[in-house]
Amino acid sequence: MTYIPAQTTLSPDATLAAQAMAMQPQTVEARPALCLTFDDNFVQSWFDHLDLFDKYGAKATFFLCWPERISAKERDMLHQIQDRGHEIGFHTRQHVRLPKYLQSHSLEDYLDDQIDQGLEAMNDLGLDPRSFSFPYFRFRPKLIEPLLERFDILRLEGPYEHFKDSLSKRYANRTVNTYCFTDKTGMNLDSAYYADRFSWLKEQGGVGVTCGHFLGTTGNKFAKMRCSSDDLEGILALAQAHAFDFVTMADLYQPAPDLTAQAAPAILAA
Ligand SMILES: [Zn+2]
Numbered sequence: 001m002t003y004i005p006a007q008t009t010l011s012p013d014a015t016l017a018a019q020a021m022a023m024q025p026q027t028v029e030a031r032p033a034l035c036l037t038f039d040d041n042f043v044q045s046w047f048d049h050l051d052l053f054d055k056y057g058a059k060a061t062f063f064l065c066w067p068e069r070i071s072a073k074e075r076d077m078l079h080q081i082q083d084r085g086h087e088i089g090f091h092t093r094q095h096v097r098l099p100k101y102l103q104s105h106s107l108e109d110y111l112d113d114q115i116d117q118g119l120e121a122m123n124d125l126g127l128d129p130r131s132f133s134f135p136y137f138r139f140r141p142k143l144i145e146p147l148l149e150r151f152d153i154l155r156l157e158g159p160y161e162h163f164k165d166s167l168s169k170r171y172a173n174r175t176v177n178t179y180c181f182t183d184k185t186g187m188n189l190d191s192a193y194y195a196d197r198f199s200w201l202k203e204q205g206g207v208g209v210t211c212g213h214f215l216g217t218t219g220n221k222f223a224k225m226r227c228s229s230d231d232l233e234g235i236l237a238l239a240q241a242h243a244f245d246f247v248t249m250a251d252l253y254q255p256a257p258d259l260t261a262q263a264a265p266a267i268l269a270a
Contacts, residue, residue, distance in 0.1 A: 030205035033170060033245035035252060036060040036182065037155060039091050039133060040225075041069065042214045047077040049215045049232060050084055056236035061249040063091035063133040063155070067121035075125050082127075087248040089131035090151070093118030098138040111146055119150065131155070131249035133211075137178075148174055153253040155209060163197050167206040170247075171256035182212030182235055186226040194238055202242045207252060 038046060038060060046062055053060060062081060064070075070078070082088055092114045101110065122129055132151040137158035147154055157177035160166060166179035180197045181187055201208045213225035220226050227235070239246070 030170070031245055032201045032205050032242065033207045033247045034058075034201075034239050035168070035176070035207050035209040035247050035249060036212070037063060037089070037133065037178070037209060037249065038182075038212045038215070039063045039065070039135070040095070040213055041066045041074075042220065043070065043074040043077050043081075045215045045219065047081060049229065050081065050086075052229065052233060052236070053086070054084070056233075056240050056246075058236055058239070058246045059085050059087070059248050059251075060246075061087040061089050061131060063089040063131070064122070064127075064129070065091040065093070065095040065118075065135065067093065067118060067125055067127075070125055078125065078127065087131060087250050088127050088129055089133060089155075089249055090118065090122055090129035091133050092135055093121060095135045097136055098134065098140065102140075107140060107142055110143070115147070115150060130253070144175065153249050155211075155249065159211065164200055167201060167204055167208055168252060169206055171252070171254055173252045176207070176209050176249075176252060178211045179208045180210045182210045182227050182232070183214075183225050184231040184235065185217070185228040186214075186222075186224040191234075194235060198238055198242050198244075201244070207247060209249075209252075 036058060039062075041064055043062075043064075046060075062078075064078070078088055094114060096110075096114060098110070101114075119129070130152040131154070132147055133155035137156070139156060144154065144156075153173055154175045155178065156175050157166070159178045159180055163179045166177045168176040179201075180194070181189065183189070184194075197208065212227050214220035214222065215227055215229065215232055217226070217228050
């Protein structure tokens with residue numbers, strides 16, 4: 001019995017750990033996972049889909065903006081979302097478009113009134129977000145360091161056409177990029193869009209971070225930023241068919257577990 005693939009490309013001096021990774025592509029580290037993220041403040045629509053997420057064992061990260069507009073009822077929903085295993089991240093206080101904002105403000109202003117004052121409002125809601133995403137995927141490199149002092153992990157770039165460069169590693173990330181939109185209904189994304197991206201993730205392992213907004217069909221004035229319940233179920237079912245894990249942004253920040261103990265017996269057997 002051997003675990004060595006027929007055509008091995010290991011160099012003679014490959015370490016035991018490297019051999020273990022090469023021979024076990026489906027270790028926890030490499031197992032493909034989706035990190036579903038949803039932005040803005042569509043709290044009711046997110047809350048209405050918790051049972052659907054549960055049906056597929058899916059966890060998501062909801063990046064909240066406009067915390068000062070959150071009603072007592074929505075505050076209660078946000079806590080229930082959290083209690084059911086999802087994460088509430090932060091998406092700025094007023095969802096400003098950064099290039100326009102910087103025409104009349106400084107980066108220091110941004111950190112003060114969009115981040116720190118917004119975090120105070122989040123705390124007033126009883127929320128302590130550890131993950132952050134920039135509205136419109138617009139950021140400045142100079143903001144990354146000060147934001148990493150305030151958060152564990154940041155979501156930076158939006159999905160590119162060249163999604164193949166946009167997967168993340170499973171653990172110990174401080175910044176990640178998105179590789180896929182889940183606004184399937186609003187953006188008219190066809191099934192090939194997901195088939196391509198999900199098979200690439202399956203093949204490569206690691207994590208695909210997705211970005212969506214409103215869930216459902218009514219009550220959103222932004223036509224493109226929506227995914228109907230049926231389309232969301234289609235995406236979750238496709239993820240399940242690919243045997244993807246579901247992880248939150250907070251999970252992506254965690255250090256990798258020590259796998260050497262499990263990997264050693266396979267080496268010895270070979
Ligand atoms: Zn947004």
